[in-house]
Amino acid sequence: MELRTVTRMLQNARRPQKKARKEAQKAEREALARKNEPNKATKEGDSDPKKKDDDPDGAKLATTTEPMTDAMKFLTPLLQFSPNSIDAQIAGFEVYIRRKKYLLALRCLLAASALDNEHSKVHSQTIRFKLALDKDLATLPPKVAEIIKSEFTLLPESVSLTQFNNDYLSKHRDCARRTLSGLSARKLLAHDLAPSADADVVRVLKIDDVAMEEAIEGLELLQSWKSGELEAFRKAAAAKWPNATVFAASS
Structure with missing residues (x-):
């Protein structure tokens, strides 16, 4: 076998190893570049990807003239991504009851009750919901009123609000x-x-x-x-x- 042929065969045998080594070196360079990129952005300042909070203490938000609209910006994702948070459901009730969105308020109240039906806020919100219904139920669309009547079962029909509250006080x-x-x-x-x-x-x-x-x-x-x-x-x-x-x- 000619020497030239043998040399070509050896070169062909080494190509996969050489290619793999080059690819490994390239991957290592790219990883190193990504690692150094945040440091570079911090030093240069102009490329900092972090968004600056121009109201860290919420002072501007507190002076809003549309509190319910602004509250919804926070409440919607809160309820979407933390449905099992009783604090989120309690906050949802507070927003919806003020907007007189009674079905949505009831949904939050029922969710909170399912998580902890003896919670202090669940108790007070149950009473407030009943008082709001007594005042506004006749003004609601018949279908909405029907759904609320069938779903709002947190209060025994035979017990007054005063007795319901006194029982809670005695128990706790x-x-x-x-x-x-x-x-x-x-x-x-x-x-x-x-x-x-x-x-x-x-x-x-x-x-x-x-x-x-x-x-x-x-x-x-x-x-x-x-x-x-x-x-x-x-x-x-x-x-x-x-x-x-x-x-x-x-x-």
């Missing part, structure tokens, strides 16, 4: 957040018949495992009522959490 007397929810509902149901609710909020501070966050909820509740028990609550809470400035007496 050792839970500060749920007690506050029931007291808030009591005030909503009977403004003139529930003066004791204010004093009961103060007594929530005596619950063994009451948390400071729950005490802040109680403070905000009394503030919203312009309650005469506000300063008594502040004093008791300040004694319990002496380093919390939120309970300091107002100047």
Whole structure:
């Protein structure tokens, strides 16, 4: 066999290995380039792909003249991608009930109830939904009213809202957040018949495992009522959490 033929055969045998080596080297160069690209963009500044948040604290958003429209921009993807988040469903109810979109509000309420039917917000929203229906049901399209009547089964027909709320308070007397929810509902149901609710909020501070966050909820509740028990609550809470400035007496 001629030497030239043998040489050609050896060259042909090495070609696949040489090609594979070149491809590996090319892949390595491309990977290195991708790794260095973010650093290059950071140094140059102009090529930074990160989008700057021009309202990081939400100050501009808070001054919107179309709060419900802007809220929907956040709510729609929230409900779409986090349907099993009870906080998302609770937020959905708050937006839809204000827009009087009762079917959508009911959908969120039922979803939240399925996740935790004893949740403090589920309880208060159930009562608020019933009160809204009592006021507006006659103005809704007949088909919508029919669907709501058939789907809204969170309240026993034979039990009044007052009894429903009292049962909840009795059941959760050792839970500060749920007690506050029931007291808030009591005030909503009977403004003139529930003066004791204010004093009961103060007594929530005596619950063994009451948390400071729950005490802040109680403070905000009394503030919203312009309650005469506000300063008594502040004093008791300040004694319990002496380093919390939120309970300091107002100047």
